[in-house]
Amino acid sequence: MPYVNIKITREGATAEQKARLIEGTTQLLVDVLGKNPKTTFVVIEEVDTDNWGIAGEPVTAIRARAKASGG
Amino acid sequence: MPYVNIKITREGATAEQKARLIEGTTQLLVDVLGKNPKTTFVVIEEVDTDNWGIAGEPVTAIRARAKASGG
Amino acid sequence: MPYVNIKITREGATAEQKARLIEGTTQLLVDVLGKNPKTTFVVIEEVDTDNWGIAGEPVTAIRARAKASGG
Amino acid sequence: MPYVNIKITREGATAEQKARLIEGTTQLLVDVLGKNPKTTFVVIEEVDTDNWGIAGEPVTAIRARAKASGG
Amino acid sequence: MPYVNIKITREGATAEQKARLIEGTTQLLVDVLGKNPKTTFVVIEEVDTDNWGIAGEPVTAIRARAKASGG
Amino acid sequence: MPYVNIKITREGATAEQKARLIEGTTQLLVDVLGKNPKTTFVVIEEVDTDNWGIAGEPVTAIRARAKASGG
Secondary structure, rough: OOOEEEEOOOOOOOOOHHHEEEEEEHHHHHHHOOOHHHHOOOEEEEEEEHHHOOEEEEEHHHHHHHOOOOO | OOEEEEEOOOOOOOOOHHHHHHHHHHHHHHHHHHOOHHHEEEEEEEEOOEEEEOEEHHHHHHHHHHOOOOO | OEHHHHHEEEOOOOHHHHHHHHHHHHHHHHHHHHOOOHHHHEEEEEEEEEHHEEEOOEEEHHHHHHHHHOO | OOEEEEEEOOOOHHHHHHHHHHHHHHOOOOOOOOOOOHEEEEEEEEEHHHEEEOOOEEEHHHHHHHHHHHO | EEEEEEEEEOOOOHHHHHHHHHHHHHHHHHHHHOOOOOHHHEEEEEEEEHHHEEEOHHHHHHHHHHOOOOO | EEEEEEEEEEEOOOOHHHHHHHHHHHHHHHHOOOOOOOOOEEEEEEEHHHHHEEEEEEEHHHHHHHHHHHO
16 A cells, blocks of 8 residues: 655646656565555655755756756 | 544545634543643544556546446 | 654543544645545654753643642 | 754745855754764745734734734 | 655565666656656655554564465 | 654664754744744654665665765
């Protein structure tokens, strides 16, 4: 009865991509640990780039800089 | 000083229902463990059905199938 | 299919008390939101008092002071 | 490689304030534990006041009462 | 920069199995969303069966009953 | 009434260091958002290096390799 929480930045993941994450994660828990998929939950949370920091600054700033530099 | 996080699918829970969840969970922690309600937090998170998976597929798909079959 | 995470300080909650928290929280979700108990998870996490802070200091220090003052 | 999750009520925190939380938390982990900022994540989640309870009632109700009493 | 938290019951998952969960989850995020593995975290938490409830009762009780019935 | 959860690898953080994390994080929320420290929680979770993955492998393996190379 695993519970998986996936947090990603909100940058346009589609319903189809999220369905693949759910399917793949569940299958992984079946394959590796023999878990029952019927009681396996996968919850995806999408977080605004203003609210996610790495290396001390928001992802919004990191993305803006990458764009400015043609990255 | 307990902290309780309740995750549910976003399917129309009302403010009144959420208030009942907050009240009931807090009271349970008082009754069972003698916790101080003043430092008991209950945080409810509502998750889109596209983002919640069970048995390897999104709740959106499960709800659609149930509806199609008259469930 | 709710998921509930209860965090408390590790201060001797018994298996019987934890079973009551699980039962009570699940029943609350059935009563208030009509959730299916078969797909309701409750996960209790017990946290060392050194690792839980409130008002800027660890619970260990708060408990020691309360004890020293006969609290 | 720390991961920090900050949950606050959704009451108007600005992007600039959230950037300061991200910067300050990351710096704290560098200063206290010598962690590498490049692999330090800070995720801020803002929760509606209807969904956050303290002392058994939603923050929405607490705020309304404080306002009514001129608080 | 995804963050994945996997909670499972503490029932003997080996270091090798946990390494496979880490590798598989990270690869899934690369394949489905094109995420950078260098900033992908996977954190596995193992929870005592007394502390995990499903259908209103602890997994400890469910396992004991399954064993008693030869399950 | 913020709630902060700090996850770090279990690699010998002392009670004094954890107290500094609690104090610093709480002060940051007071300084940046004017939060009340009395209802600010900080919960630190220490995770075994086998259970924390980055770049698709457990921290245990990363540490071993760094040590072998004199890192």
